[in-house]
Amino acid sequence: MNLTLAPAPHIHSHISTRRIMLDVLIALIPAGVLAVLMWGWYMLVLEVGSMILAEGIEWFAMRVMMKKSTFRPDGSAAVTGLLLAFNVPAGISWWMMAVGVFIAIVAGKEIYGGIGNNPFNPALVGRLFMYISFPAAMTTWPKVEWFNFTRAAFNIQTTATPLGYTKLHGVAAATQHFPSMVFNSFVGNLPGSAGEMSVIALVAGFLYLWWRGIVSYEIPVAYIGTTFVLSALFWMANPSAYLDPVTAIMLGGVMLGALFMATDPATSPVTAKGKWIFGIGCGVITIMIRYVGAFPEGVNFAILLMNALVPFINQITKPKVFGMVRKNG
Amino acid sequence: MSVWTFMGGVHPQTKKLGKHVPIEKVSVPSKVELFVAQNLGKPPKITVEVGADVKTGQKIAESDGFVSVPLHSPVTGRVVEVKKQKHPVTSRPAEVVVIETKSDDEWVRLMPAKSYEQFEPKEIVKRAQEAGLVGMGGATFPTHVKLSPSKKVDTLILNGAECEPYLTIDDRIMVEFSEEVIKGGLAFARALGVKHILVGVEENKPQAIDAMKRAGGPVGVEVVKLPTKYPQGSEKHLIYAMTKRVVPAGGLPMDVGVVVQNVSTARAMYKALELGEPLVERGVSVTGEGVESPKNLIARIGTPVSELVDLAKLRENVSRVVLGGPMMGIAISTLDIGIMKGTSGITVLTNEIVKKGTEMNCIGCARCVKACPMMLEPYLLYKLFKKKRFNEMADDHLMDCIECGSCAYVCPSNIDHVKAFKTAKNVIRALGRR
Numbered sequence: 001m002n003l004t005l006a007p008a009p010h011i012h013s014h015i016s017t018r019r020i021m022l023d024v025l026i027a028l029i030p031a032g033v034l035a036v037l038m039w040g041w042y043m044l045v046l047e048v049g050s051m052i053l054a055e056g057i058e059w060f061a062m063r064v065m066m067k068k069s070t071f072r073p074d075g076s077a078a079v080t081g082l083l084l085a086f087n088v089p090a091g092i093s094w095w096m097m098a099v100g101v102f103i104a105i106v107a108g109k110e111i112y113g114g115i116g117n118n119p120f121n122p123a124l125v126g127r128l129f130m131y132i133s134f135p136a137a138m139t140t141w142p143k144v145e146w147f148n149f150t151r152a153a154f155n156i157q158t159t160a161t162p163l164g165y166t167k168l169h170g171v172a173a174a175t176q177h178f179p180s181m182v183f184n185s186f187v188g189n190l191p192g193s194a195g196e197m198s199v200i201a202l203v204a205g206f207l208y209l210w211w212r213g214i215v216s217y218e219i220p221v222a223y224i225g226t227t228f229v230l231s232a233l234f235w236m237a238n239p240s241a242y243l244d245p246v247t248a249i250m251l252g253g254v255m256l257g258a259l260f261m262a263t264d265p266a267t268s269p270v271t272a273k274g275k276w277i278f279g280i281g282c283g284v285i286t287i288m289i290r291y292v293g294a295f296p297e298g299v300n301f302a303i304l305l306m307n308a309l310v311p312f313i314n315q316i317t318k319p320k321v322f323g324m325v326r327k328n329g
Numbered sequence: 330m331s332v333w334t335f336m337g338g339v340h341p342q343t344k345k346l347g348k349h350v351p352i353e354k355v356s357v358p359s360k361v362e363l364f365v366a367q368n369l370g371k372p373p374k375i376t377v378e379v380g381a382d383v384k385t386g387q388k389i390a391e392s393d394g395f396v397s398v399p400l401h402s403p404v405t406g407r408v409v410e411v412k413k414q415k416h417p418v419t420s421r422p423a424e425v426v427v428i429e430t431k432s433d434d435e436w437v438r439l440m441p442a443k444s445y446e447q448f449e450p451k452e453i454v455k456r457a458q459e460a461g462l463v464g465m466g467g468a469t470f471p472t473h474v475k476l477s478p479s480k481k482v483d484t485l486i487l488n489g490a491e492c493e494p495y496l497t498i499d500d501r502i503m504v505e506f507s508e509e510v511i512k513g514g515l516a517f518a519r520a521l522g523v524k525h526i527l528v529g530v531e532e533n534k535p536q537a538i539d540a541m542k543r544a545g546g547p548v549g550v551e552v553v554k555l556p557t558k559y560p561q562g563s564e565k566h567l568i569y570a571m572t573k574r575v576v577p578a579g580g581l582p583m584d585v586g587v588v589v590q591n592v593s594t595a596r597a598m599y600k601a602l603e604l605g606e607p608l609v610e611r612g613v614s615v616t617g618e619g620v621e622s623p624k625n626l627i628a629r630i631g632t633p634v635s636e637l638v639d640l641a642k643l644r645e646n647v648s649r650v651v652l653g654g655p656m657m658g659i660a661i662s663t664l665d666i667g668i669m670k671g672t673s674g675i676t677v678l679t680n681e682i683v684k685k686g687t688e689m690n691c692i693g694c695a696r697c698v699k700a701c702p703m704m705l706e707p708y709l710l711y712k713l714f715k716k717k718r719f720n721e722m723a724d725d726h727l728m729d730c731i732e733c734g735s736c737a738y739v740c741p742s743n744i745d746h747v748k749a750f751k752t753a754k755n756v757i758r759a760l761g762r763r
Contacts, residue, residue, distance in 0.1 A: 004649050004683065005662050007748040009734030010676070011341060011494065011655040012684035015741045017692055070687060116690040116742075270695035270706065319704040321726045322336070323565065323578035 017115075021075030023214050027205035028082055028260070031195045034188050039090035039142065040149045043194055046097050047085045053101045054081030061110040068114075076115045080104050083123035086195025086256060087300075088130060091142040100130040116266045120307045124261060124300050131300070139164075141191040161192045163243075163252045164296040171240055181243075185250035196256040206259040215263045218272050222279025223258035223286075224249050230287040242291060254286065257299035267307045274310075274317035281306045333573055335566040337702040338558040339735045341656070343533055347497040347616050347623035352505055354627045355640065357430055361403050361631030362667035363389070364416055365424040368463045369470045370396030375426065381408045386437040386607050389426060398461040398471045403609035403629035406431040417652055417659045417666065425667075428631070442605030445516035453520035453602065460601035461608045461670070466499075466562065466591035467653050469671035472598070475590065476520045478583035485523045486571060487514045489530040489537060489592040490555055490562035493654025496674040498612040499592050501625045503530065503537035506596055507544035513595030514550060516602055521588055526550045528592070529571050531557045559656060560733040564589045566702055578729050593673070613637060613668055617655075619647040619677030631667035634675055638664060641677075648680040656734045689742040697736035697746065703729050707736035707746045714749045722753050723762045730754070 036044045058077035062068045081101050088097065104126025112118045131138045143159055145151060162181055166174040175181065184190050188198025196202075209215045231248035234241075242248075249255070262268060262282050269278050282302045289298030366372035373390035383389060383402040390400040406429045416423035439459055448456065454476045462472035466488060487510070491499040503510055518526050528545060530538050532554045541552045553571055555561050565576045567589060574585035582589055590598075593612055600606040609630055616623040620641035628637060634650065651658035652672050668675070697707035705726055713722045727750060736746040 001643070001647055003647070003660070003662055003664075005660045006649070006684070007745060007751070008651075008658055008660075008732075009656045009738045009747065010649055010651055010658065010660065010678055010684055011682060011738065012686075012743075013339070013341070013739050015696070015739065016686070016743075017689055017741045020692075020694070020741055072687070072689070074689065076692070114690055116692040265694040266692050268693075270693065270698045270708065314709075319698065319706065321578060321705060321729055322569075322703045323576055323580065323729065324726070 017074045017076070020214055021079055023209060023212050024079050024260075025075065025082065027209045028079075028086070028195070030201035030204050031086060031198055031256075032082065034198045034201045035086070035090065035194045036149075037146060038144045038188060038197070039194060040145075040151050043090050046088075046090075046092070046094065046194070047082055049094065050081035050085040050097060050101050051078040052081075053098060054078055054105050057102055057105045058110060061106060062114060066110070071114070074115065077105055077109075080109065080122045080126070083260060084126045087123060087127045087193050087253070089138065089141050090194040091140065092137055096130060096134050096137055099133070100126040103129040118266060119310070120304055121261055121264050121267045124304050127300055128304065143191055144189055159191050161252070161296065162190055163290070166243055167296045171243055174243070181247050182250060185247070190251070192251070193253060193256075196253040199250050199255050202255045202259050216272070216275065218275035219262050219268060219279040219282075220258045222276045223262055223282045224254060226280045226283025227254055227286055230283065234287070234291050252290065252297040253299040257286075257303055258282070261299070262303050262306070267310060269310055269313045269317060271314070271317045271319055274313045277313050277317065278306050278310065281309065333570055334556045334558060335569050335702055336704060337700055337735065338560060338566075339700050339738050340557075341494050341559055341738060343557060344494050345497050345500070345533065346495060347614055347625050348500060350497070350501070350623060350625050352501050352612060352625045352627055355629070355632065355637065357404055357434065357629060358632045358636055359430050360633070361428050361430070361629060362633060362665075363400060363403070363426045363428070363631040364414075364667065364669055365390050365400060365426060366416060366419070367400060367469060367630075367670045368398050369468065370394075370474070373397055373399050375411065375424065377408050377426070379408050379411055382406070382431070383408060383428060384437045385434040386439075386609055392458060396471055396474055398458055398463055398473070401461055401607040401609050402428055403631050404428055404430040405433065405435045414666065417661050438605030439601060439607060440605060442603060445512055445519065445599065445602045448516070448519070448602055450520045450522060453516050453598075456601050457520075457598060459607070460597070462594060462597055462601060463608070463670050464591055465593040465597060465611060465670065465673065467657070467671045467673050469669075472590065472594055475588055476517065478521070478588060480583045481586060482521050482523055482583055482588050483586045484525045484527065484572060484588075485514065485518045485521060486567060486587060486589045487526070487528040487592050487595055488562055488564070488567055488589050489528055489534070489541065490567055491534070492531060492557075492559045492561040493656055493658070493674070494559070495616045495676050496614045496654045497616065497623075498614040498625050498673055500534045500537050502593050502596055502612050503534070504540050507540040509596045509599045510592045511541070511544045511548060511550055512603070513597070513599035514545075514590070515548060516598050517588070517590055517595060523588070527571055528552045529555050529567050531555050531561055533557045559735065560702055560731070563702065563731055563733060565731070578726065608670060611668070611670065611672070613672055614674035615641040615677070616674060617677035618679045618682050619644050619650070628668060630670055633665055633667055634661065635664035637668065637675055638677060643677065644679065646679045646681075647677055648683050649678045651676040651678065656738065657732065684737075686743040688744055691742055691744060694741060696739040696741065700735040700739045702733060702735060703731060705730060710753075711744060711746055711749055714753050719753055719756045719760060720762070723757045727753055728757065728762075
């Protein structure tokens with residue numbers, strides 16, 4: 001009998017980072033599958049390719065470049081890769097996608113020391129880089145064609161996103177151009193980034209994560225709630241220029257952002273109070289960018305800006321230590 | 330009475346394997362090995378020499394100051410050796426007195442032995458020290474010190490939470506010896522001049538709750554059913570759950586008018602008063618997936634662990650033996666050490682159960698923040714530890730950490746927070762900070 005010695009505790013909850021990442025990937029399956037149904041096999045290539053490439057780059061960066069022999073892949077790079085594939089127009093060139101994945105993993109994550117040390121959501125860093133580097137490709141949205149798996153020429157049938165169209169032509173024209181917008185965004189039947197469109201698929205995935213205890217509800221509720229309230233105010237002030245709040249929260253990546261991007265543990269606050277502040281901040285910035293700023297969407301910028309504030313939010317929302325009596329009364 | 334629970338905490342599987350196994354009295358071992366340091370505070374001073382004949386209950390080490398208790402021989406026999414052995418708690422060489430049993434028990438009892446009601450409060454406190462009583466839940470803080478509060482106390486809590494997974498001995502003690510536990514508790518209350526007596530038991534011990542209600546109800550002892558959550562048995566959290574009073578950071582229960590004593594300690598108090606028995610035996614659970622038949626035993630202090638685990642039949646794939654429970658207990662490298670006054674259980678764990686795995690990067694998931702019952706931020710403290718920023722760790726209240734292990738239990742990155750925090754606490758103490 002060989003007795004091992006180790007400090008207490010001697011038992012563990014058996015939750016591991018790998019299991020968490022696997023659960024996130026499982027949660028993204030519905031949206032990933034729908035994207036393939038909407039845009040074809042090429043989307044599957046982008047999704048799977050990004051995941052594999054992301055893991056490969058991370059392995060190379062950690063093992064070869066940073067010489068961390070203890071590094072074990074945990075699946076977080078695959079999550080970043082898949083999320084990035086969700087965040088680009090379906091017809092994007094494979095090499096642009098590859099550049100984006102490279103930037104996301106290297107500049108968004110590994111240069112800070114790998115998972116947990118990165119201040120910004122890596123997938124959003126990658127997307128921002130692509131947005132700046134390939135502005136045309138990143139704003140060319142192919143039309144949805146259900147079950148047309150082998151379509152080749154994405155760029156021929158392009159259109160604007162509903163939010164972009166509304167910003168240019170107003171609500172009346174947009175609702176004419178995109179009939180039954182709420183229903184269509186619910187199932188994902190509108191042009192936009194590849195994986196952001198189907199609200200039902202994203203919510204289903206999030207509920208799985210919530211049920212598994214991987215994520216908490218504060219950030220999504222705060223983010224979506226704030227977006228809803230603020231867009232309601234704008235809509236009440238001028239219903240011909242601004243979409244109604246229900247449509248507003250279903251479009252422009254709010255769901256994907258609030259449910260899967262803003263909730264990234266490494267780049268969001270640790271306490272419940274901090275998460276509320278973070279979510280509300282994301283919502284405010286999103287709406288400001290959409291309605292006051294120059295861009296039609298705003299989720300990408302909103303989350304990255306709030307990521308930068310996370311250390312500050314953590315500082316001001318420190319839990320009160322059990323037994324600490326506040327000084328000065 | 331409404332029961333609050335505390336913030337934080339975790340829910341490990343409780344695995345009370347020996348829950349329904351009645352207590353067995355283990356026969357007196359042929360040899361006992363007694364660490365002289367069995368209590369918090371100052372260890373006692375040895376008063377016997379090798380070759381001396383000792384009787385059961387005879388003092389073999391005398392208390393050294395107020396925060397110290399004597400040690401008594403648990404058997405009738407001869408002192409054959411005084412040696413140095415690595416102490417499992419401190420990891421430092423410590424004195425061990427080895428006594429070989431020569432005959433049946435010949436008792437040296439504490440006199441007088443009579444009903445607790447006939448003792449004056451001061452006599453009870455004195456008897457607690459004379460009998461070598463310490464907190465038997467595992468902390469081993471001298472009982473008489475707790476019975477001598479320097480502040481006004483109005484509530485006595487008997488701790489029957491037993492929140493550590495696997496351990497069942499306090500449960501069985503309450504089921505089988507409820508009268509004695511209650512009488513011990515009444516003696517504590519008498520010593521403290523306290524009328525309000527509460528017993529806290531986690532709801533996963535319904536038999537114990539019933540037994541304690543039956544024994545305690547008629548004499549005005551209130552039994553409170555507590556939610557099953559780790560670390561419910563932590564003094565500060567128990568007090569909060571049962572009285573809603575918050576012990577200030579760095580303070581003691583008496584600061585909020587409460588004294589907490591473990592139920593097994595209460596029974597030992599009863600025996601010290603009414604039977605004149607010093608603390609020479611205690612209840613021990615031998616449990617875990619590593620044994621075939623989990624046991625609840627009453628054994629003499631100093632009985633080798635090997636003898637007790639043999640009674641429960643060791644399995645093949647044992648990987649760790651822990652004195653105490655799996656959350657806060659101490660792993661031992663050899664079974665050739667005697668059980669101590671604070672050994673509430675011997676938890677034998679198999680390879681599949683034992684926490685293992687290499688440490689990975691913290692992903693900031695904040696599970697540790699949610700789990701910490703002291704409302705600390707273990708992830709942050711650990712980051713500071715990695716950078717050796719000990720002063721900042723102290724500023725972030727590291728010294729309030731109760732080392733319950735909840736953070737390390739939930740950490741998906743396999744970080745050993747508790748190990749790091751224990752090291753950091755020593756550094757901070759050396760730096761002269763509280």
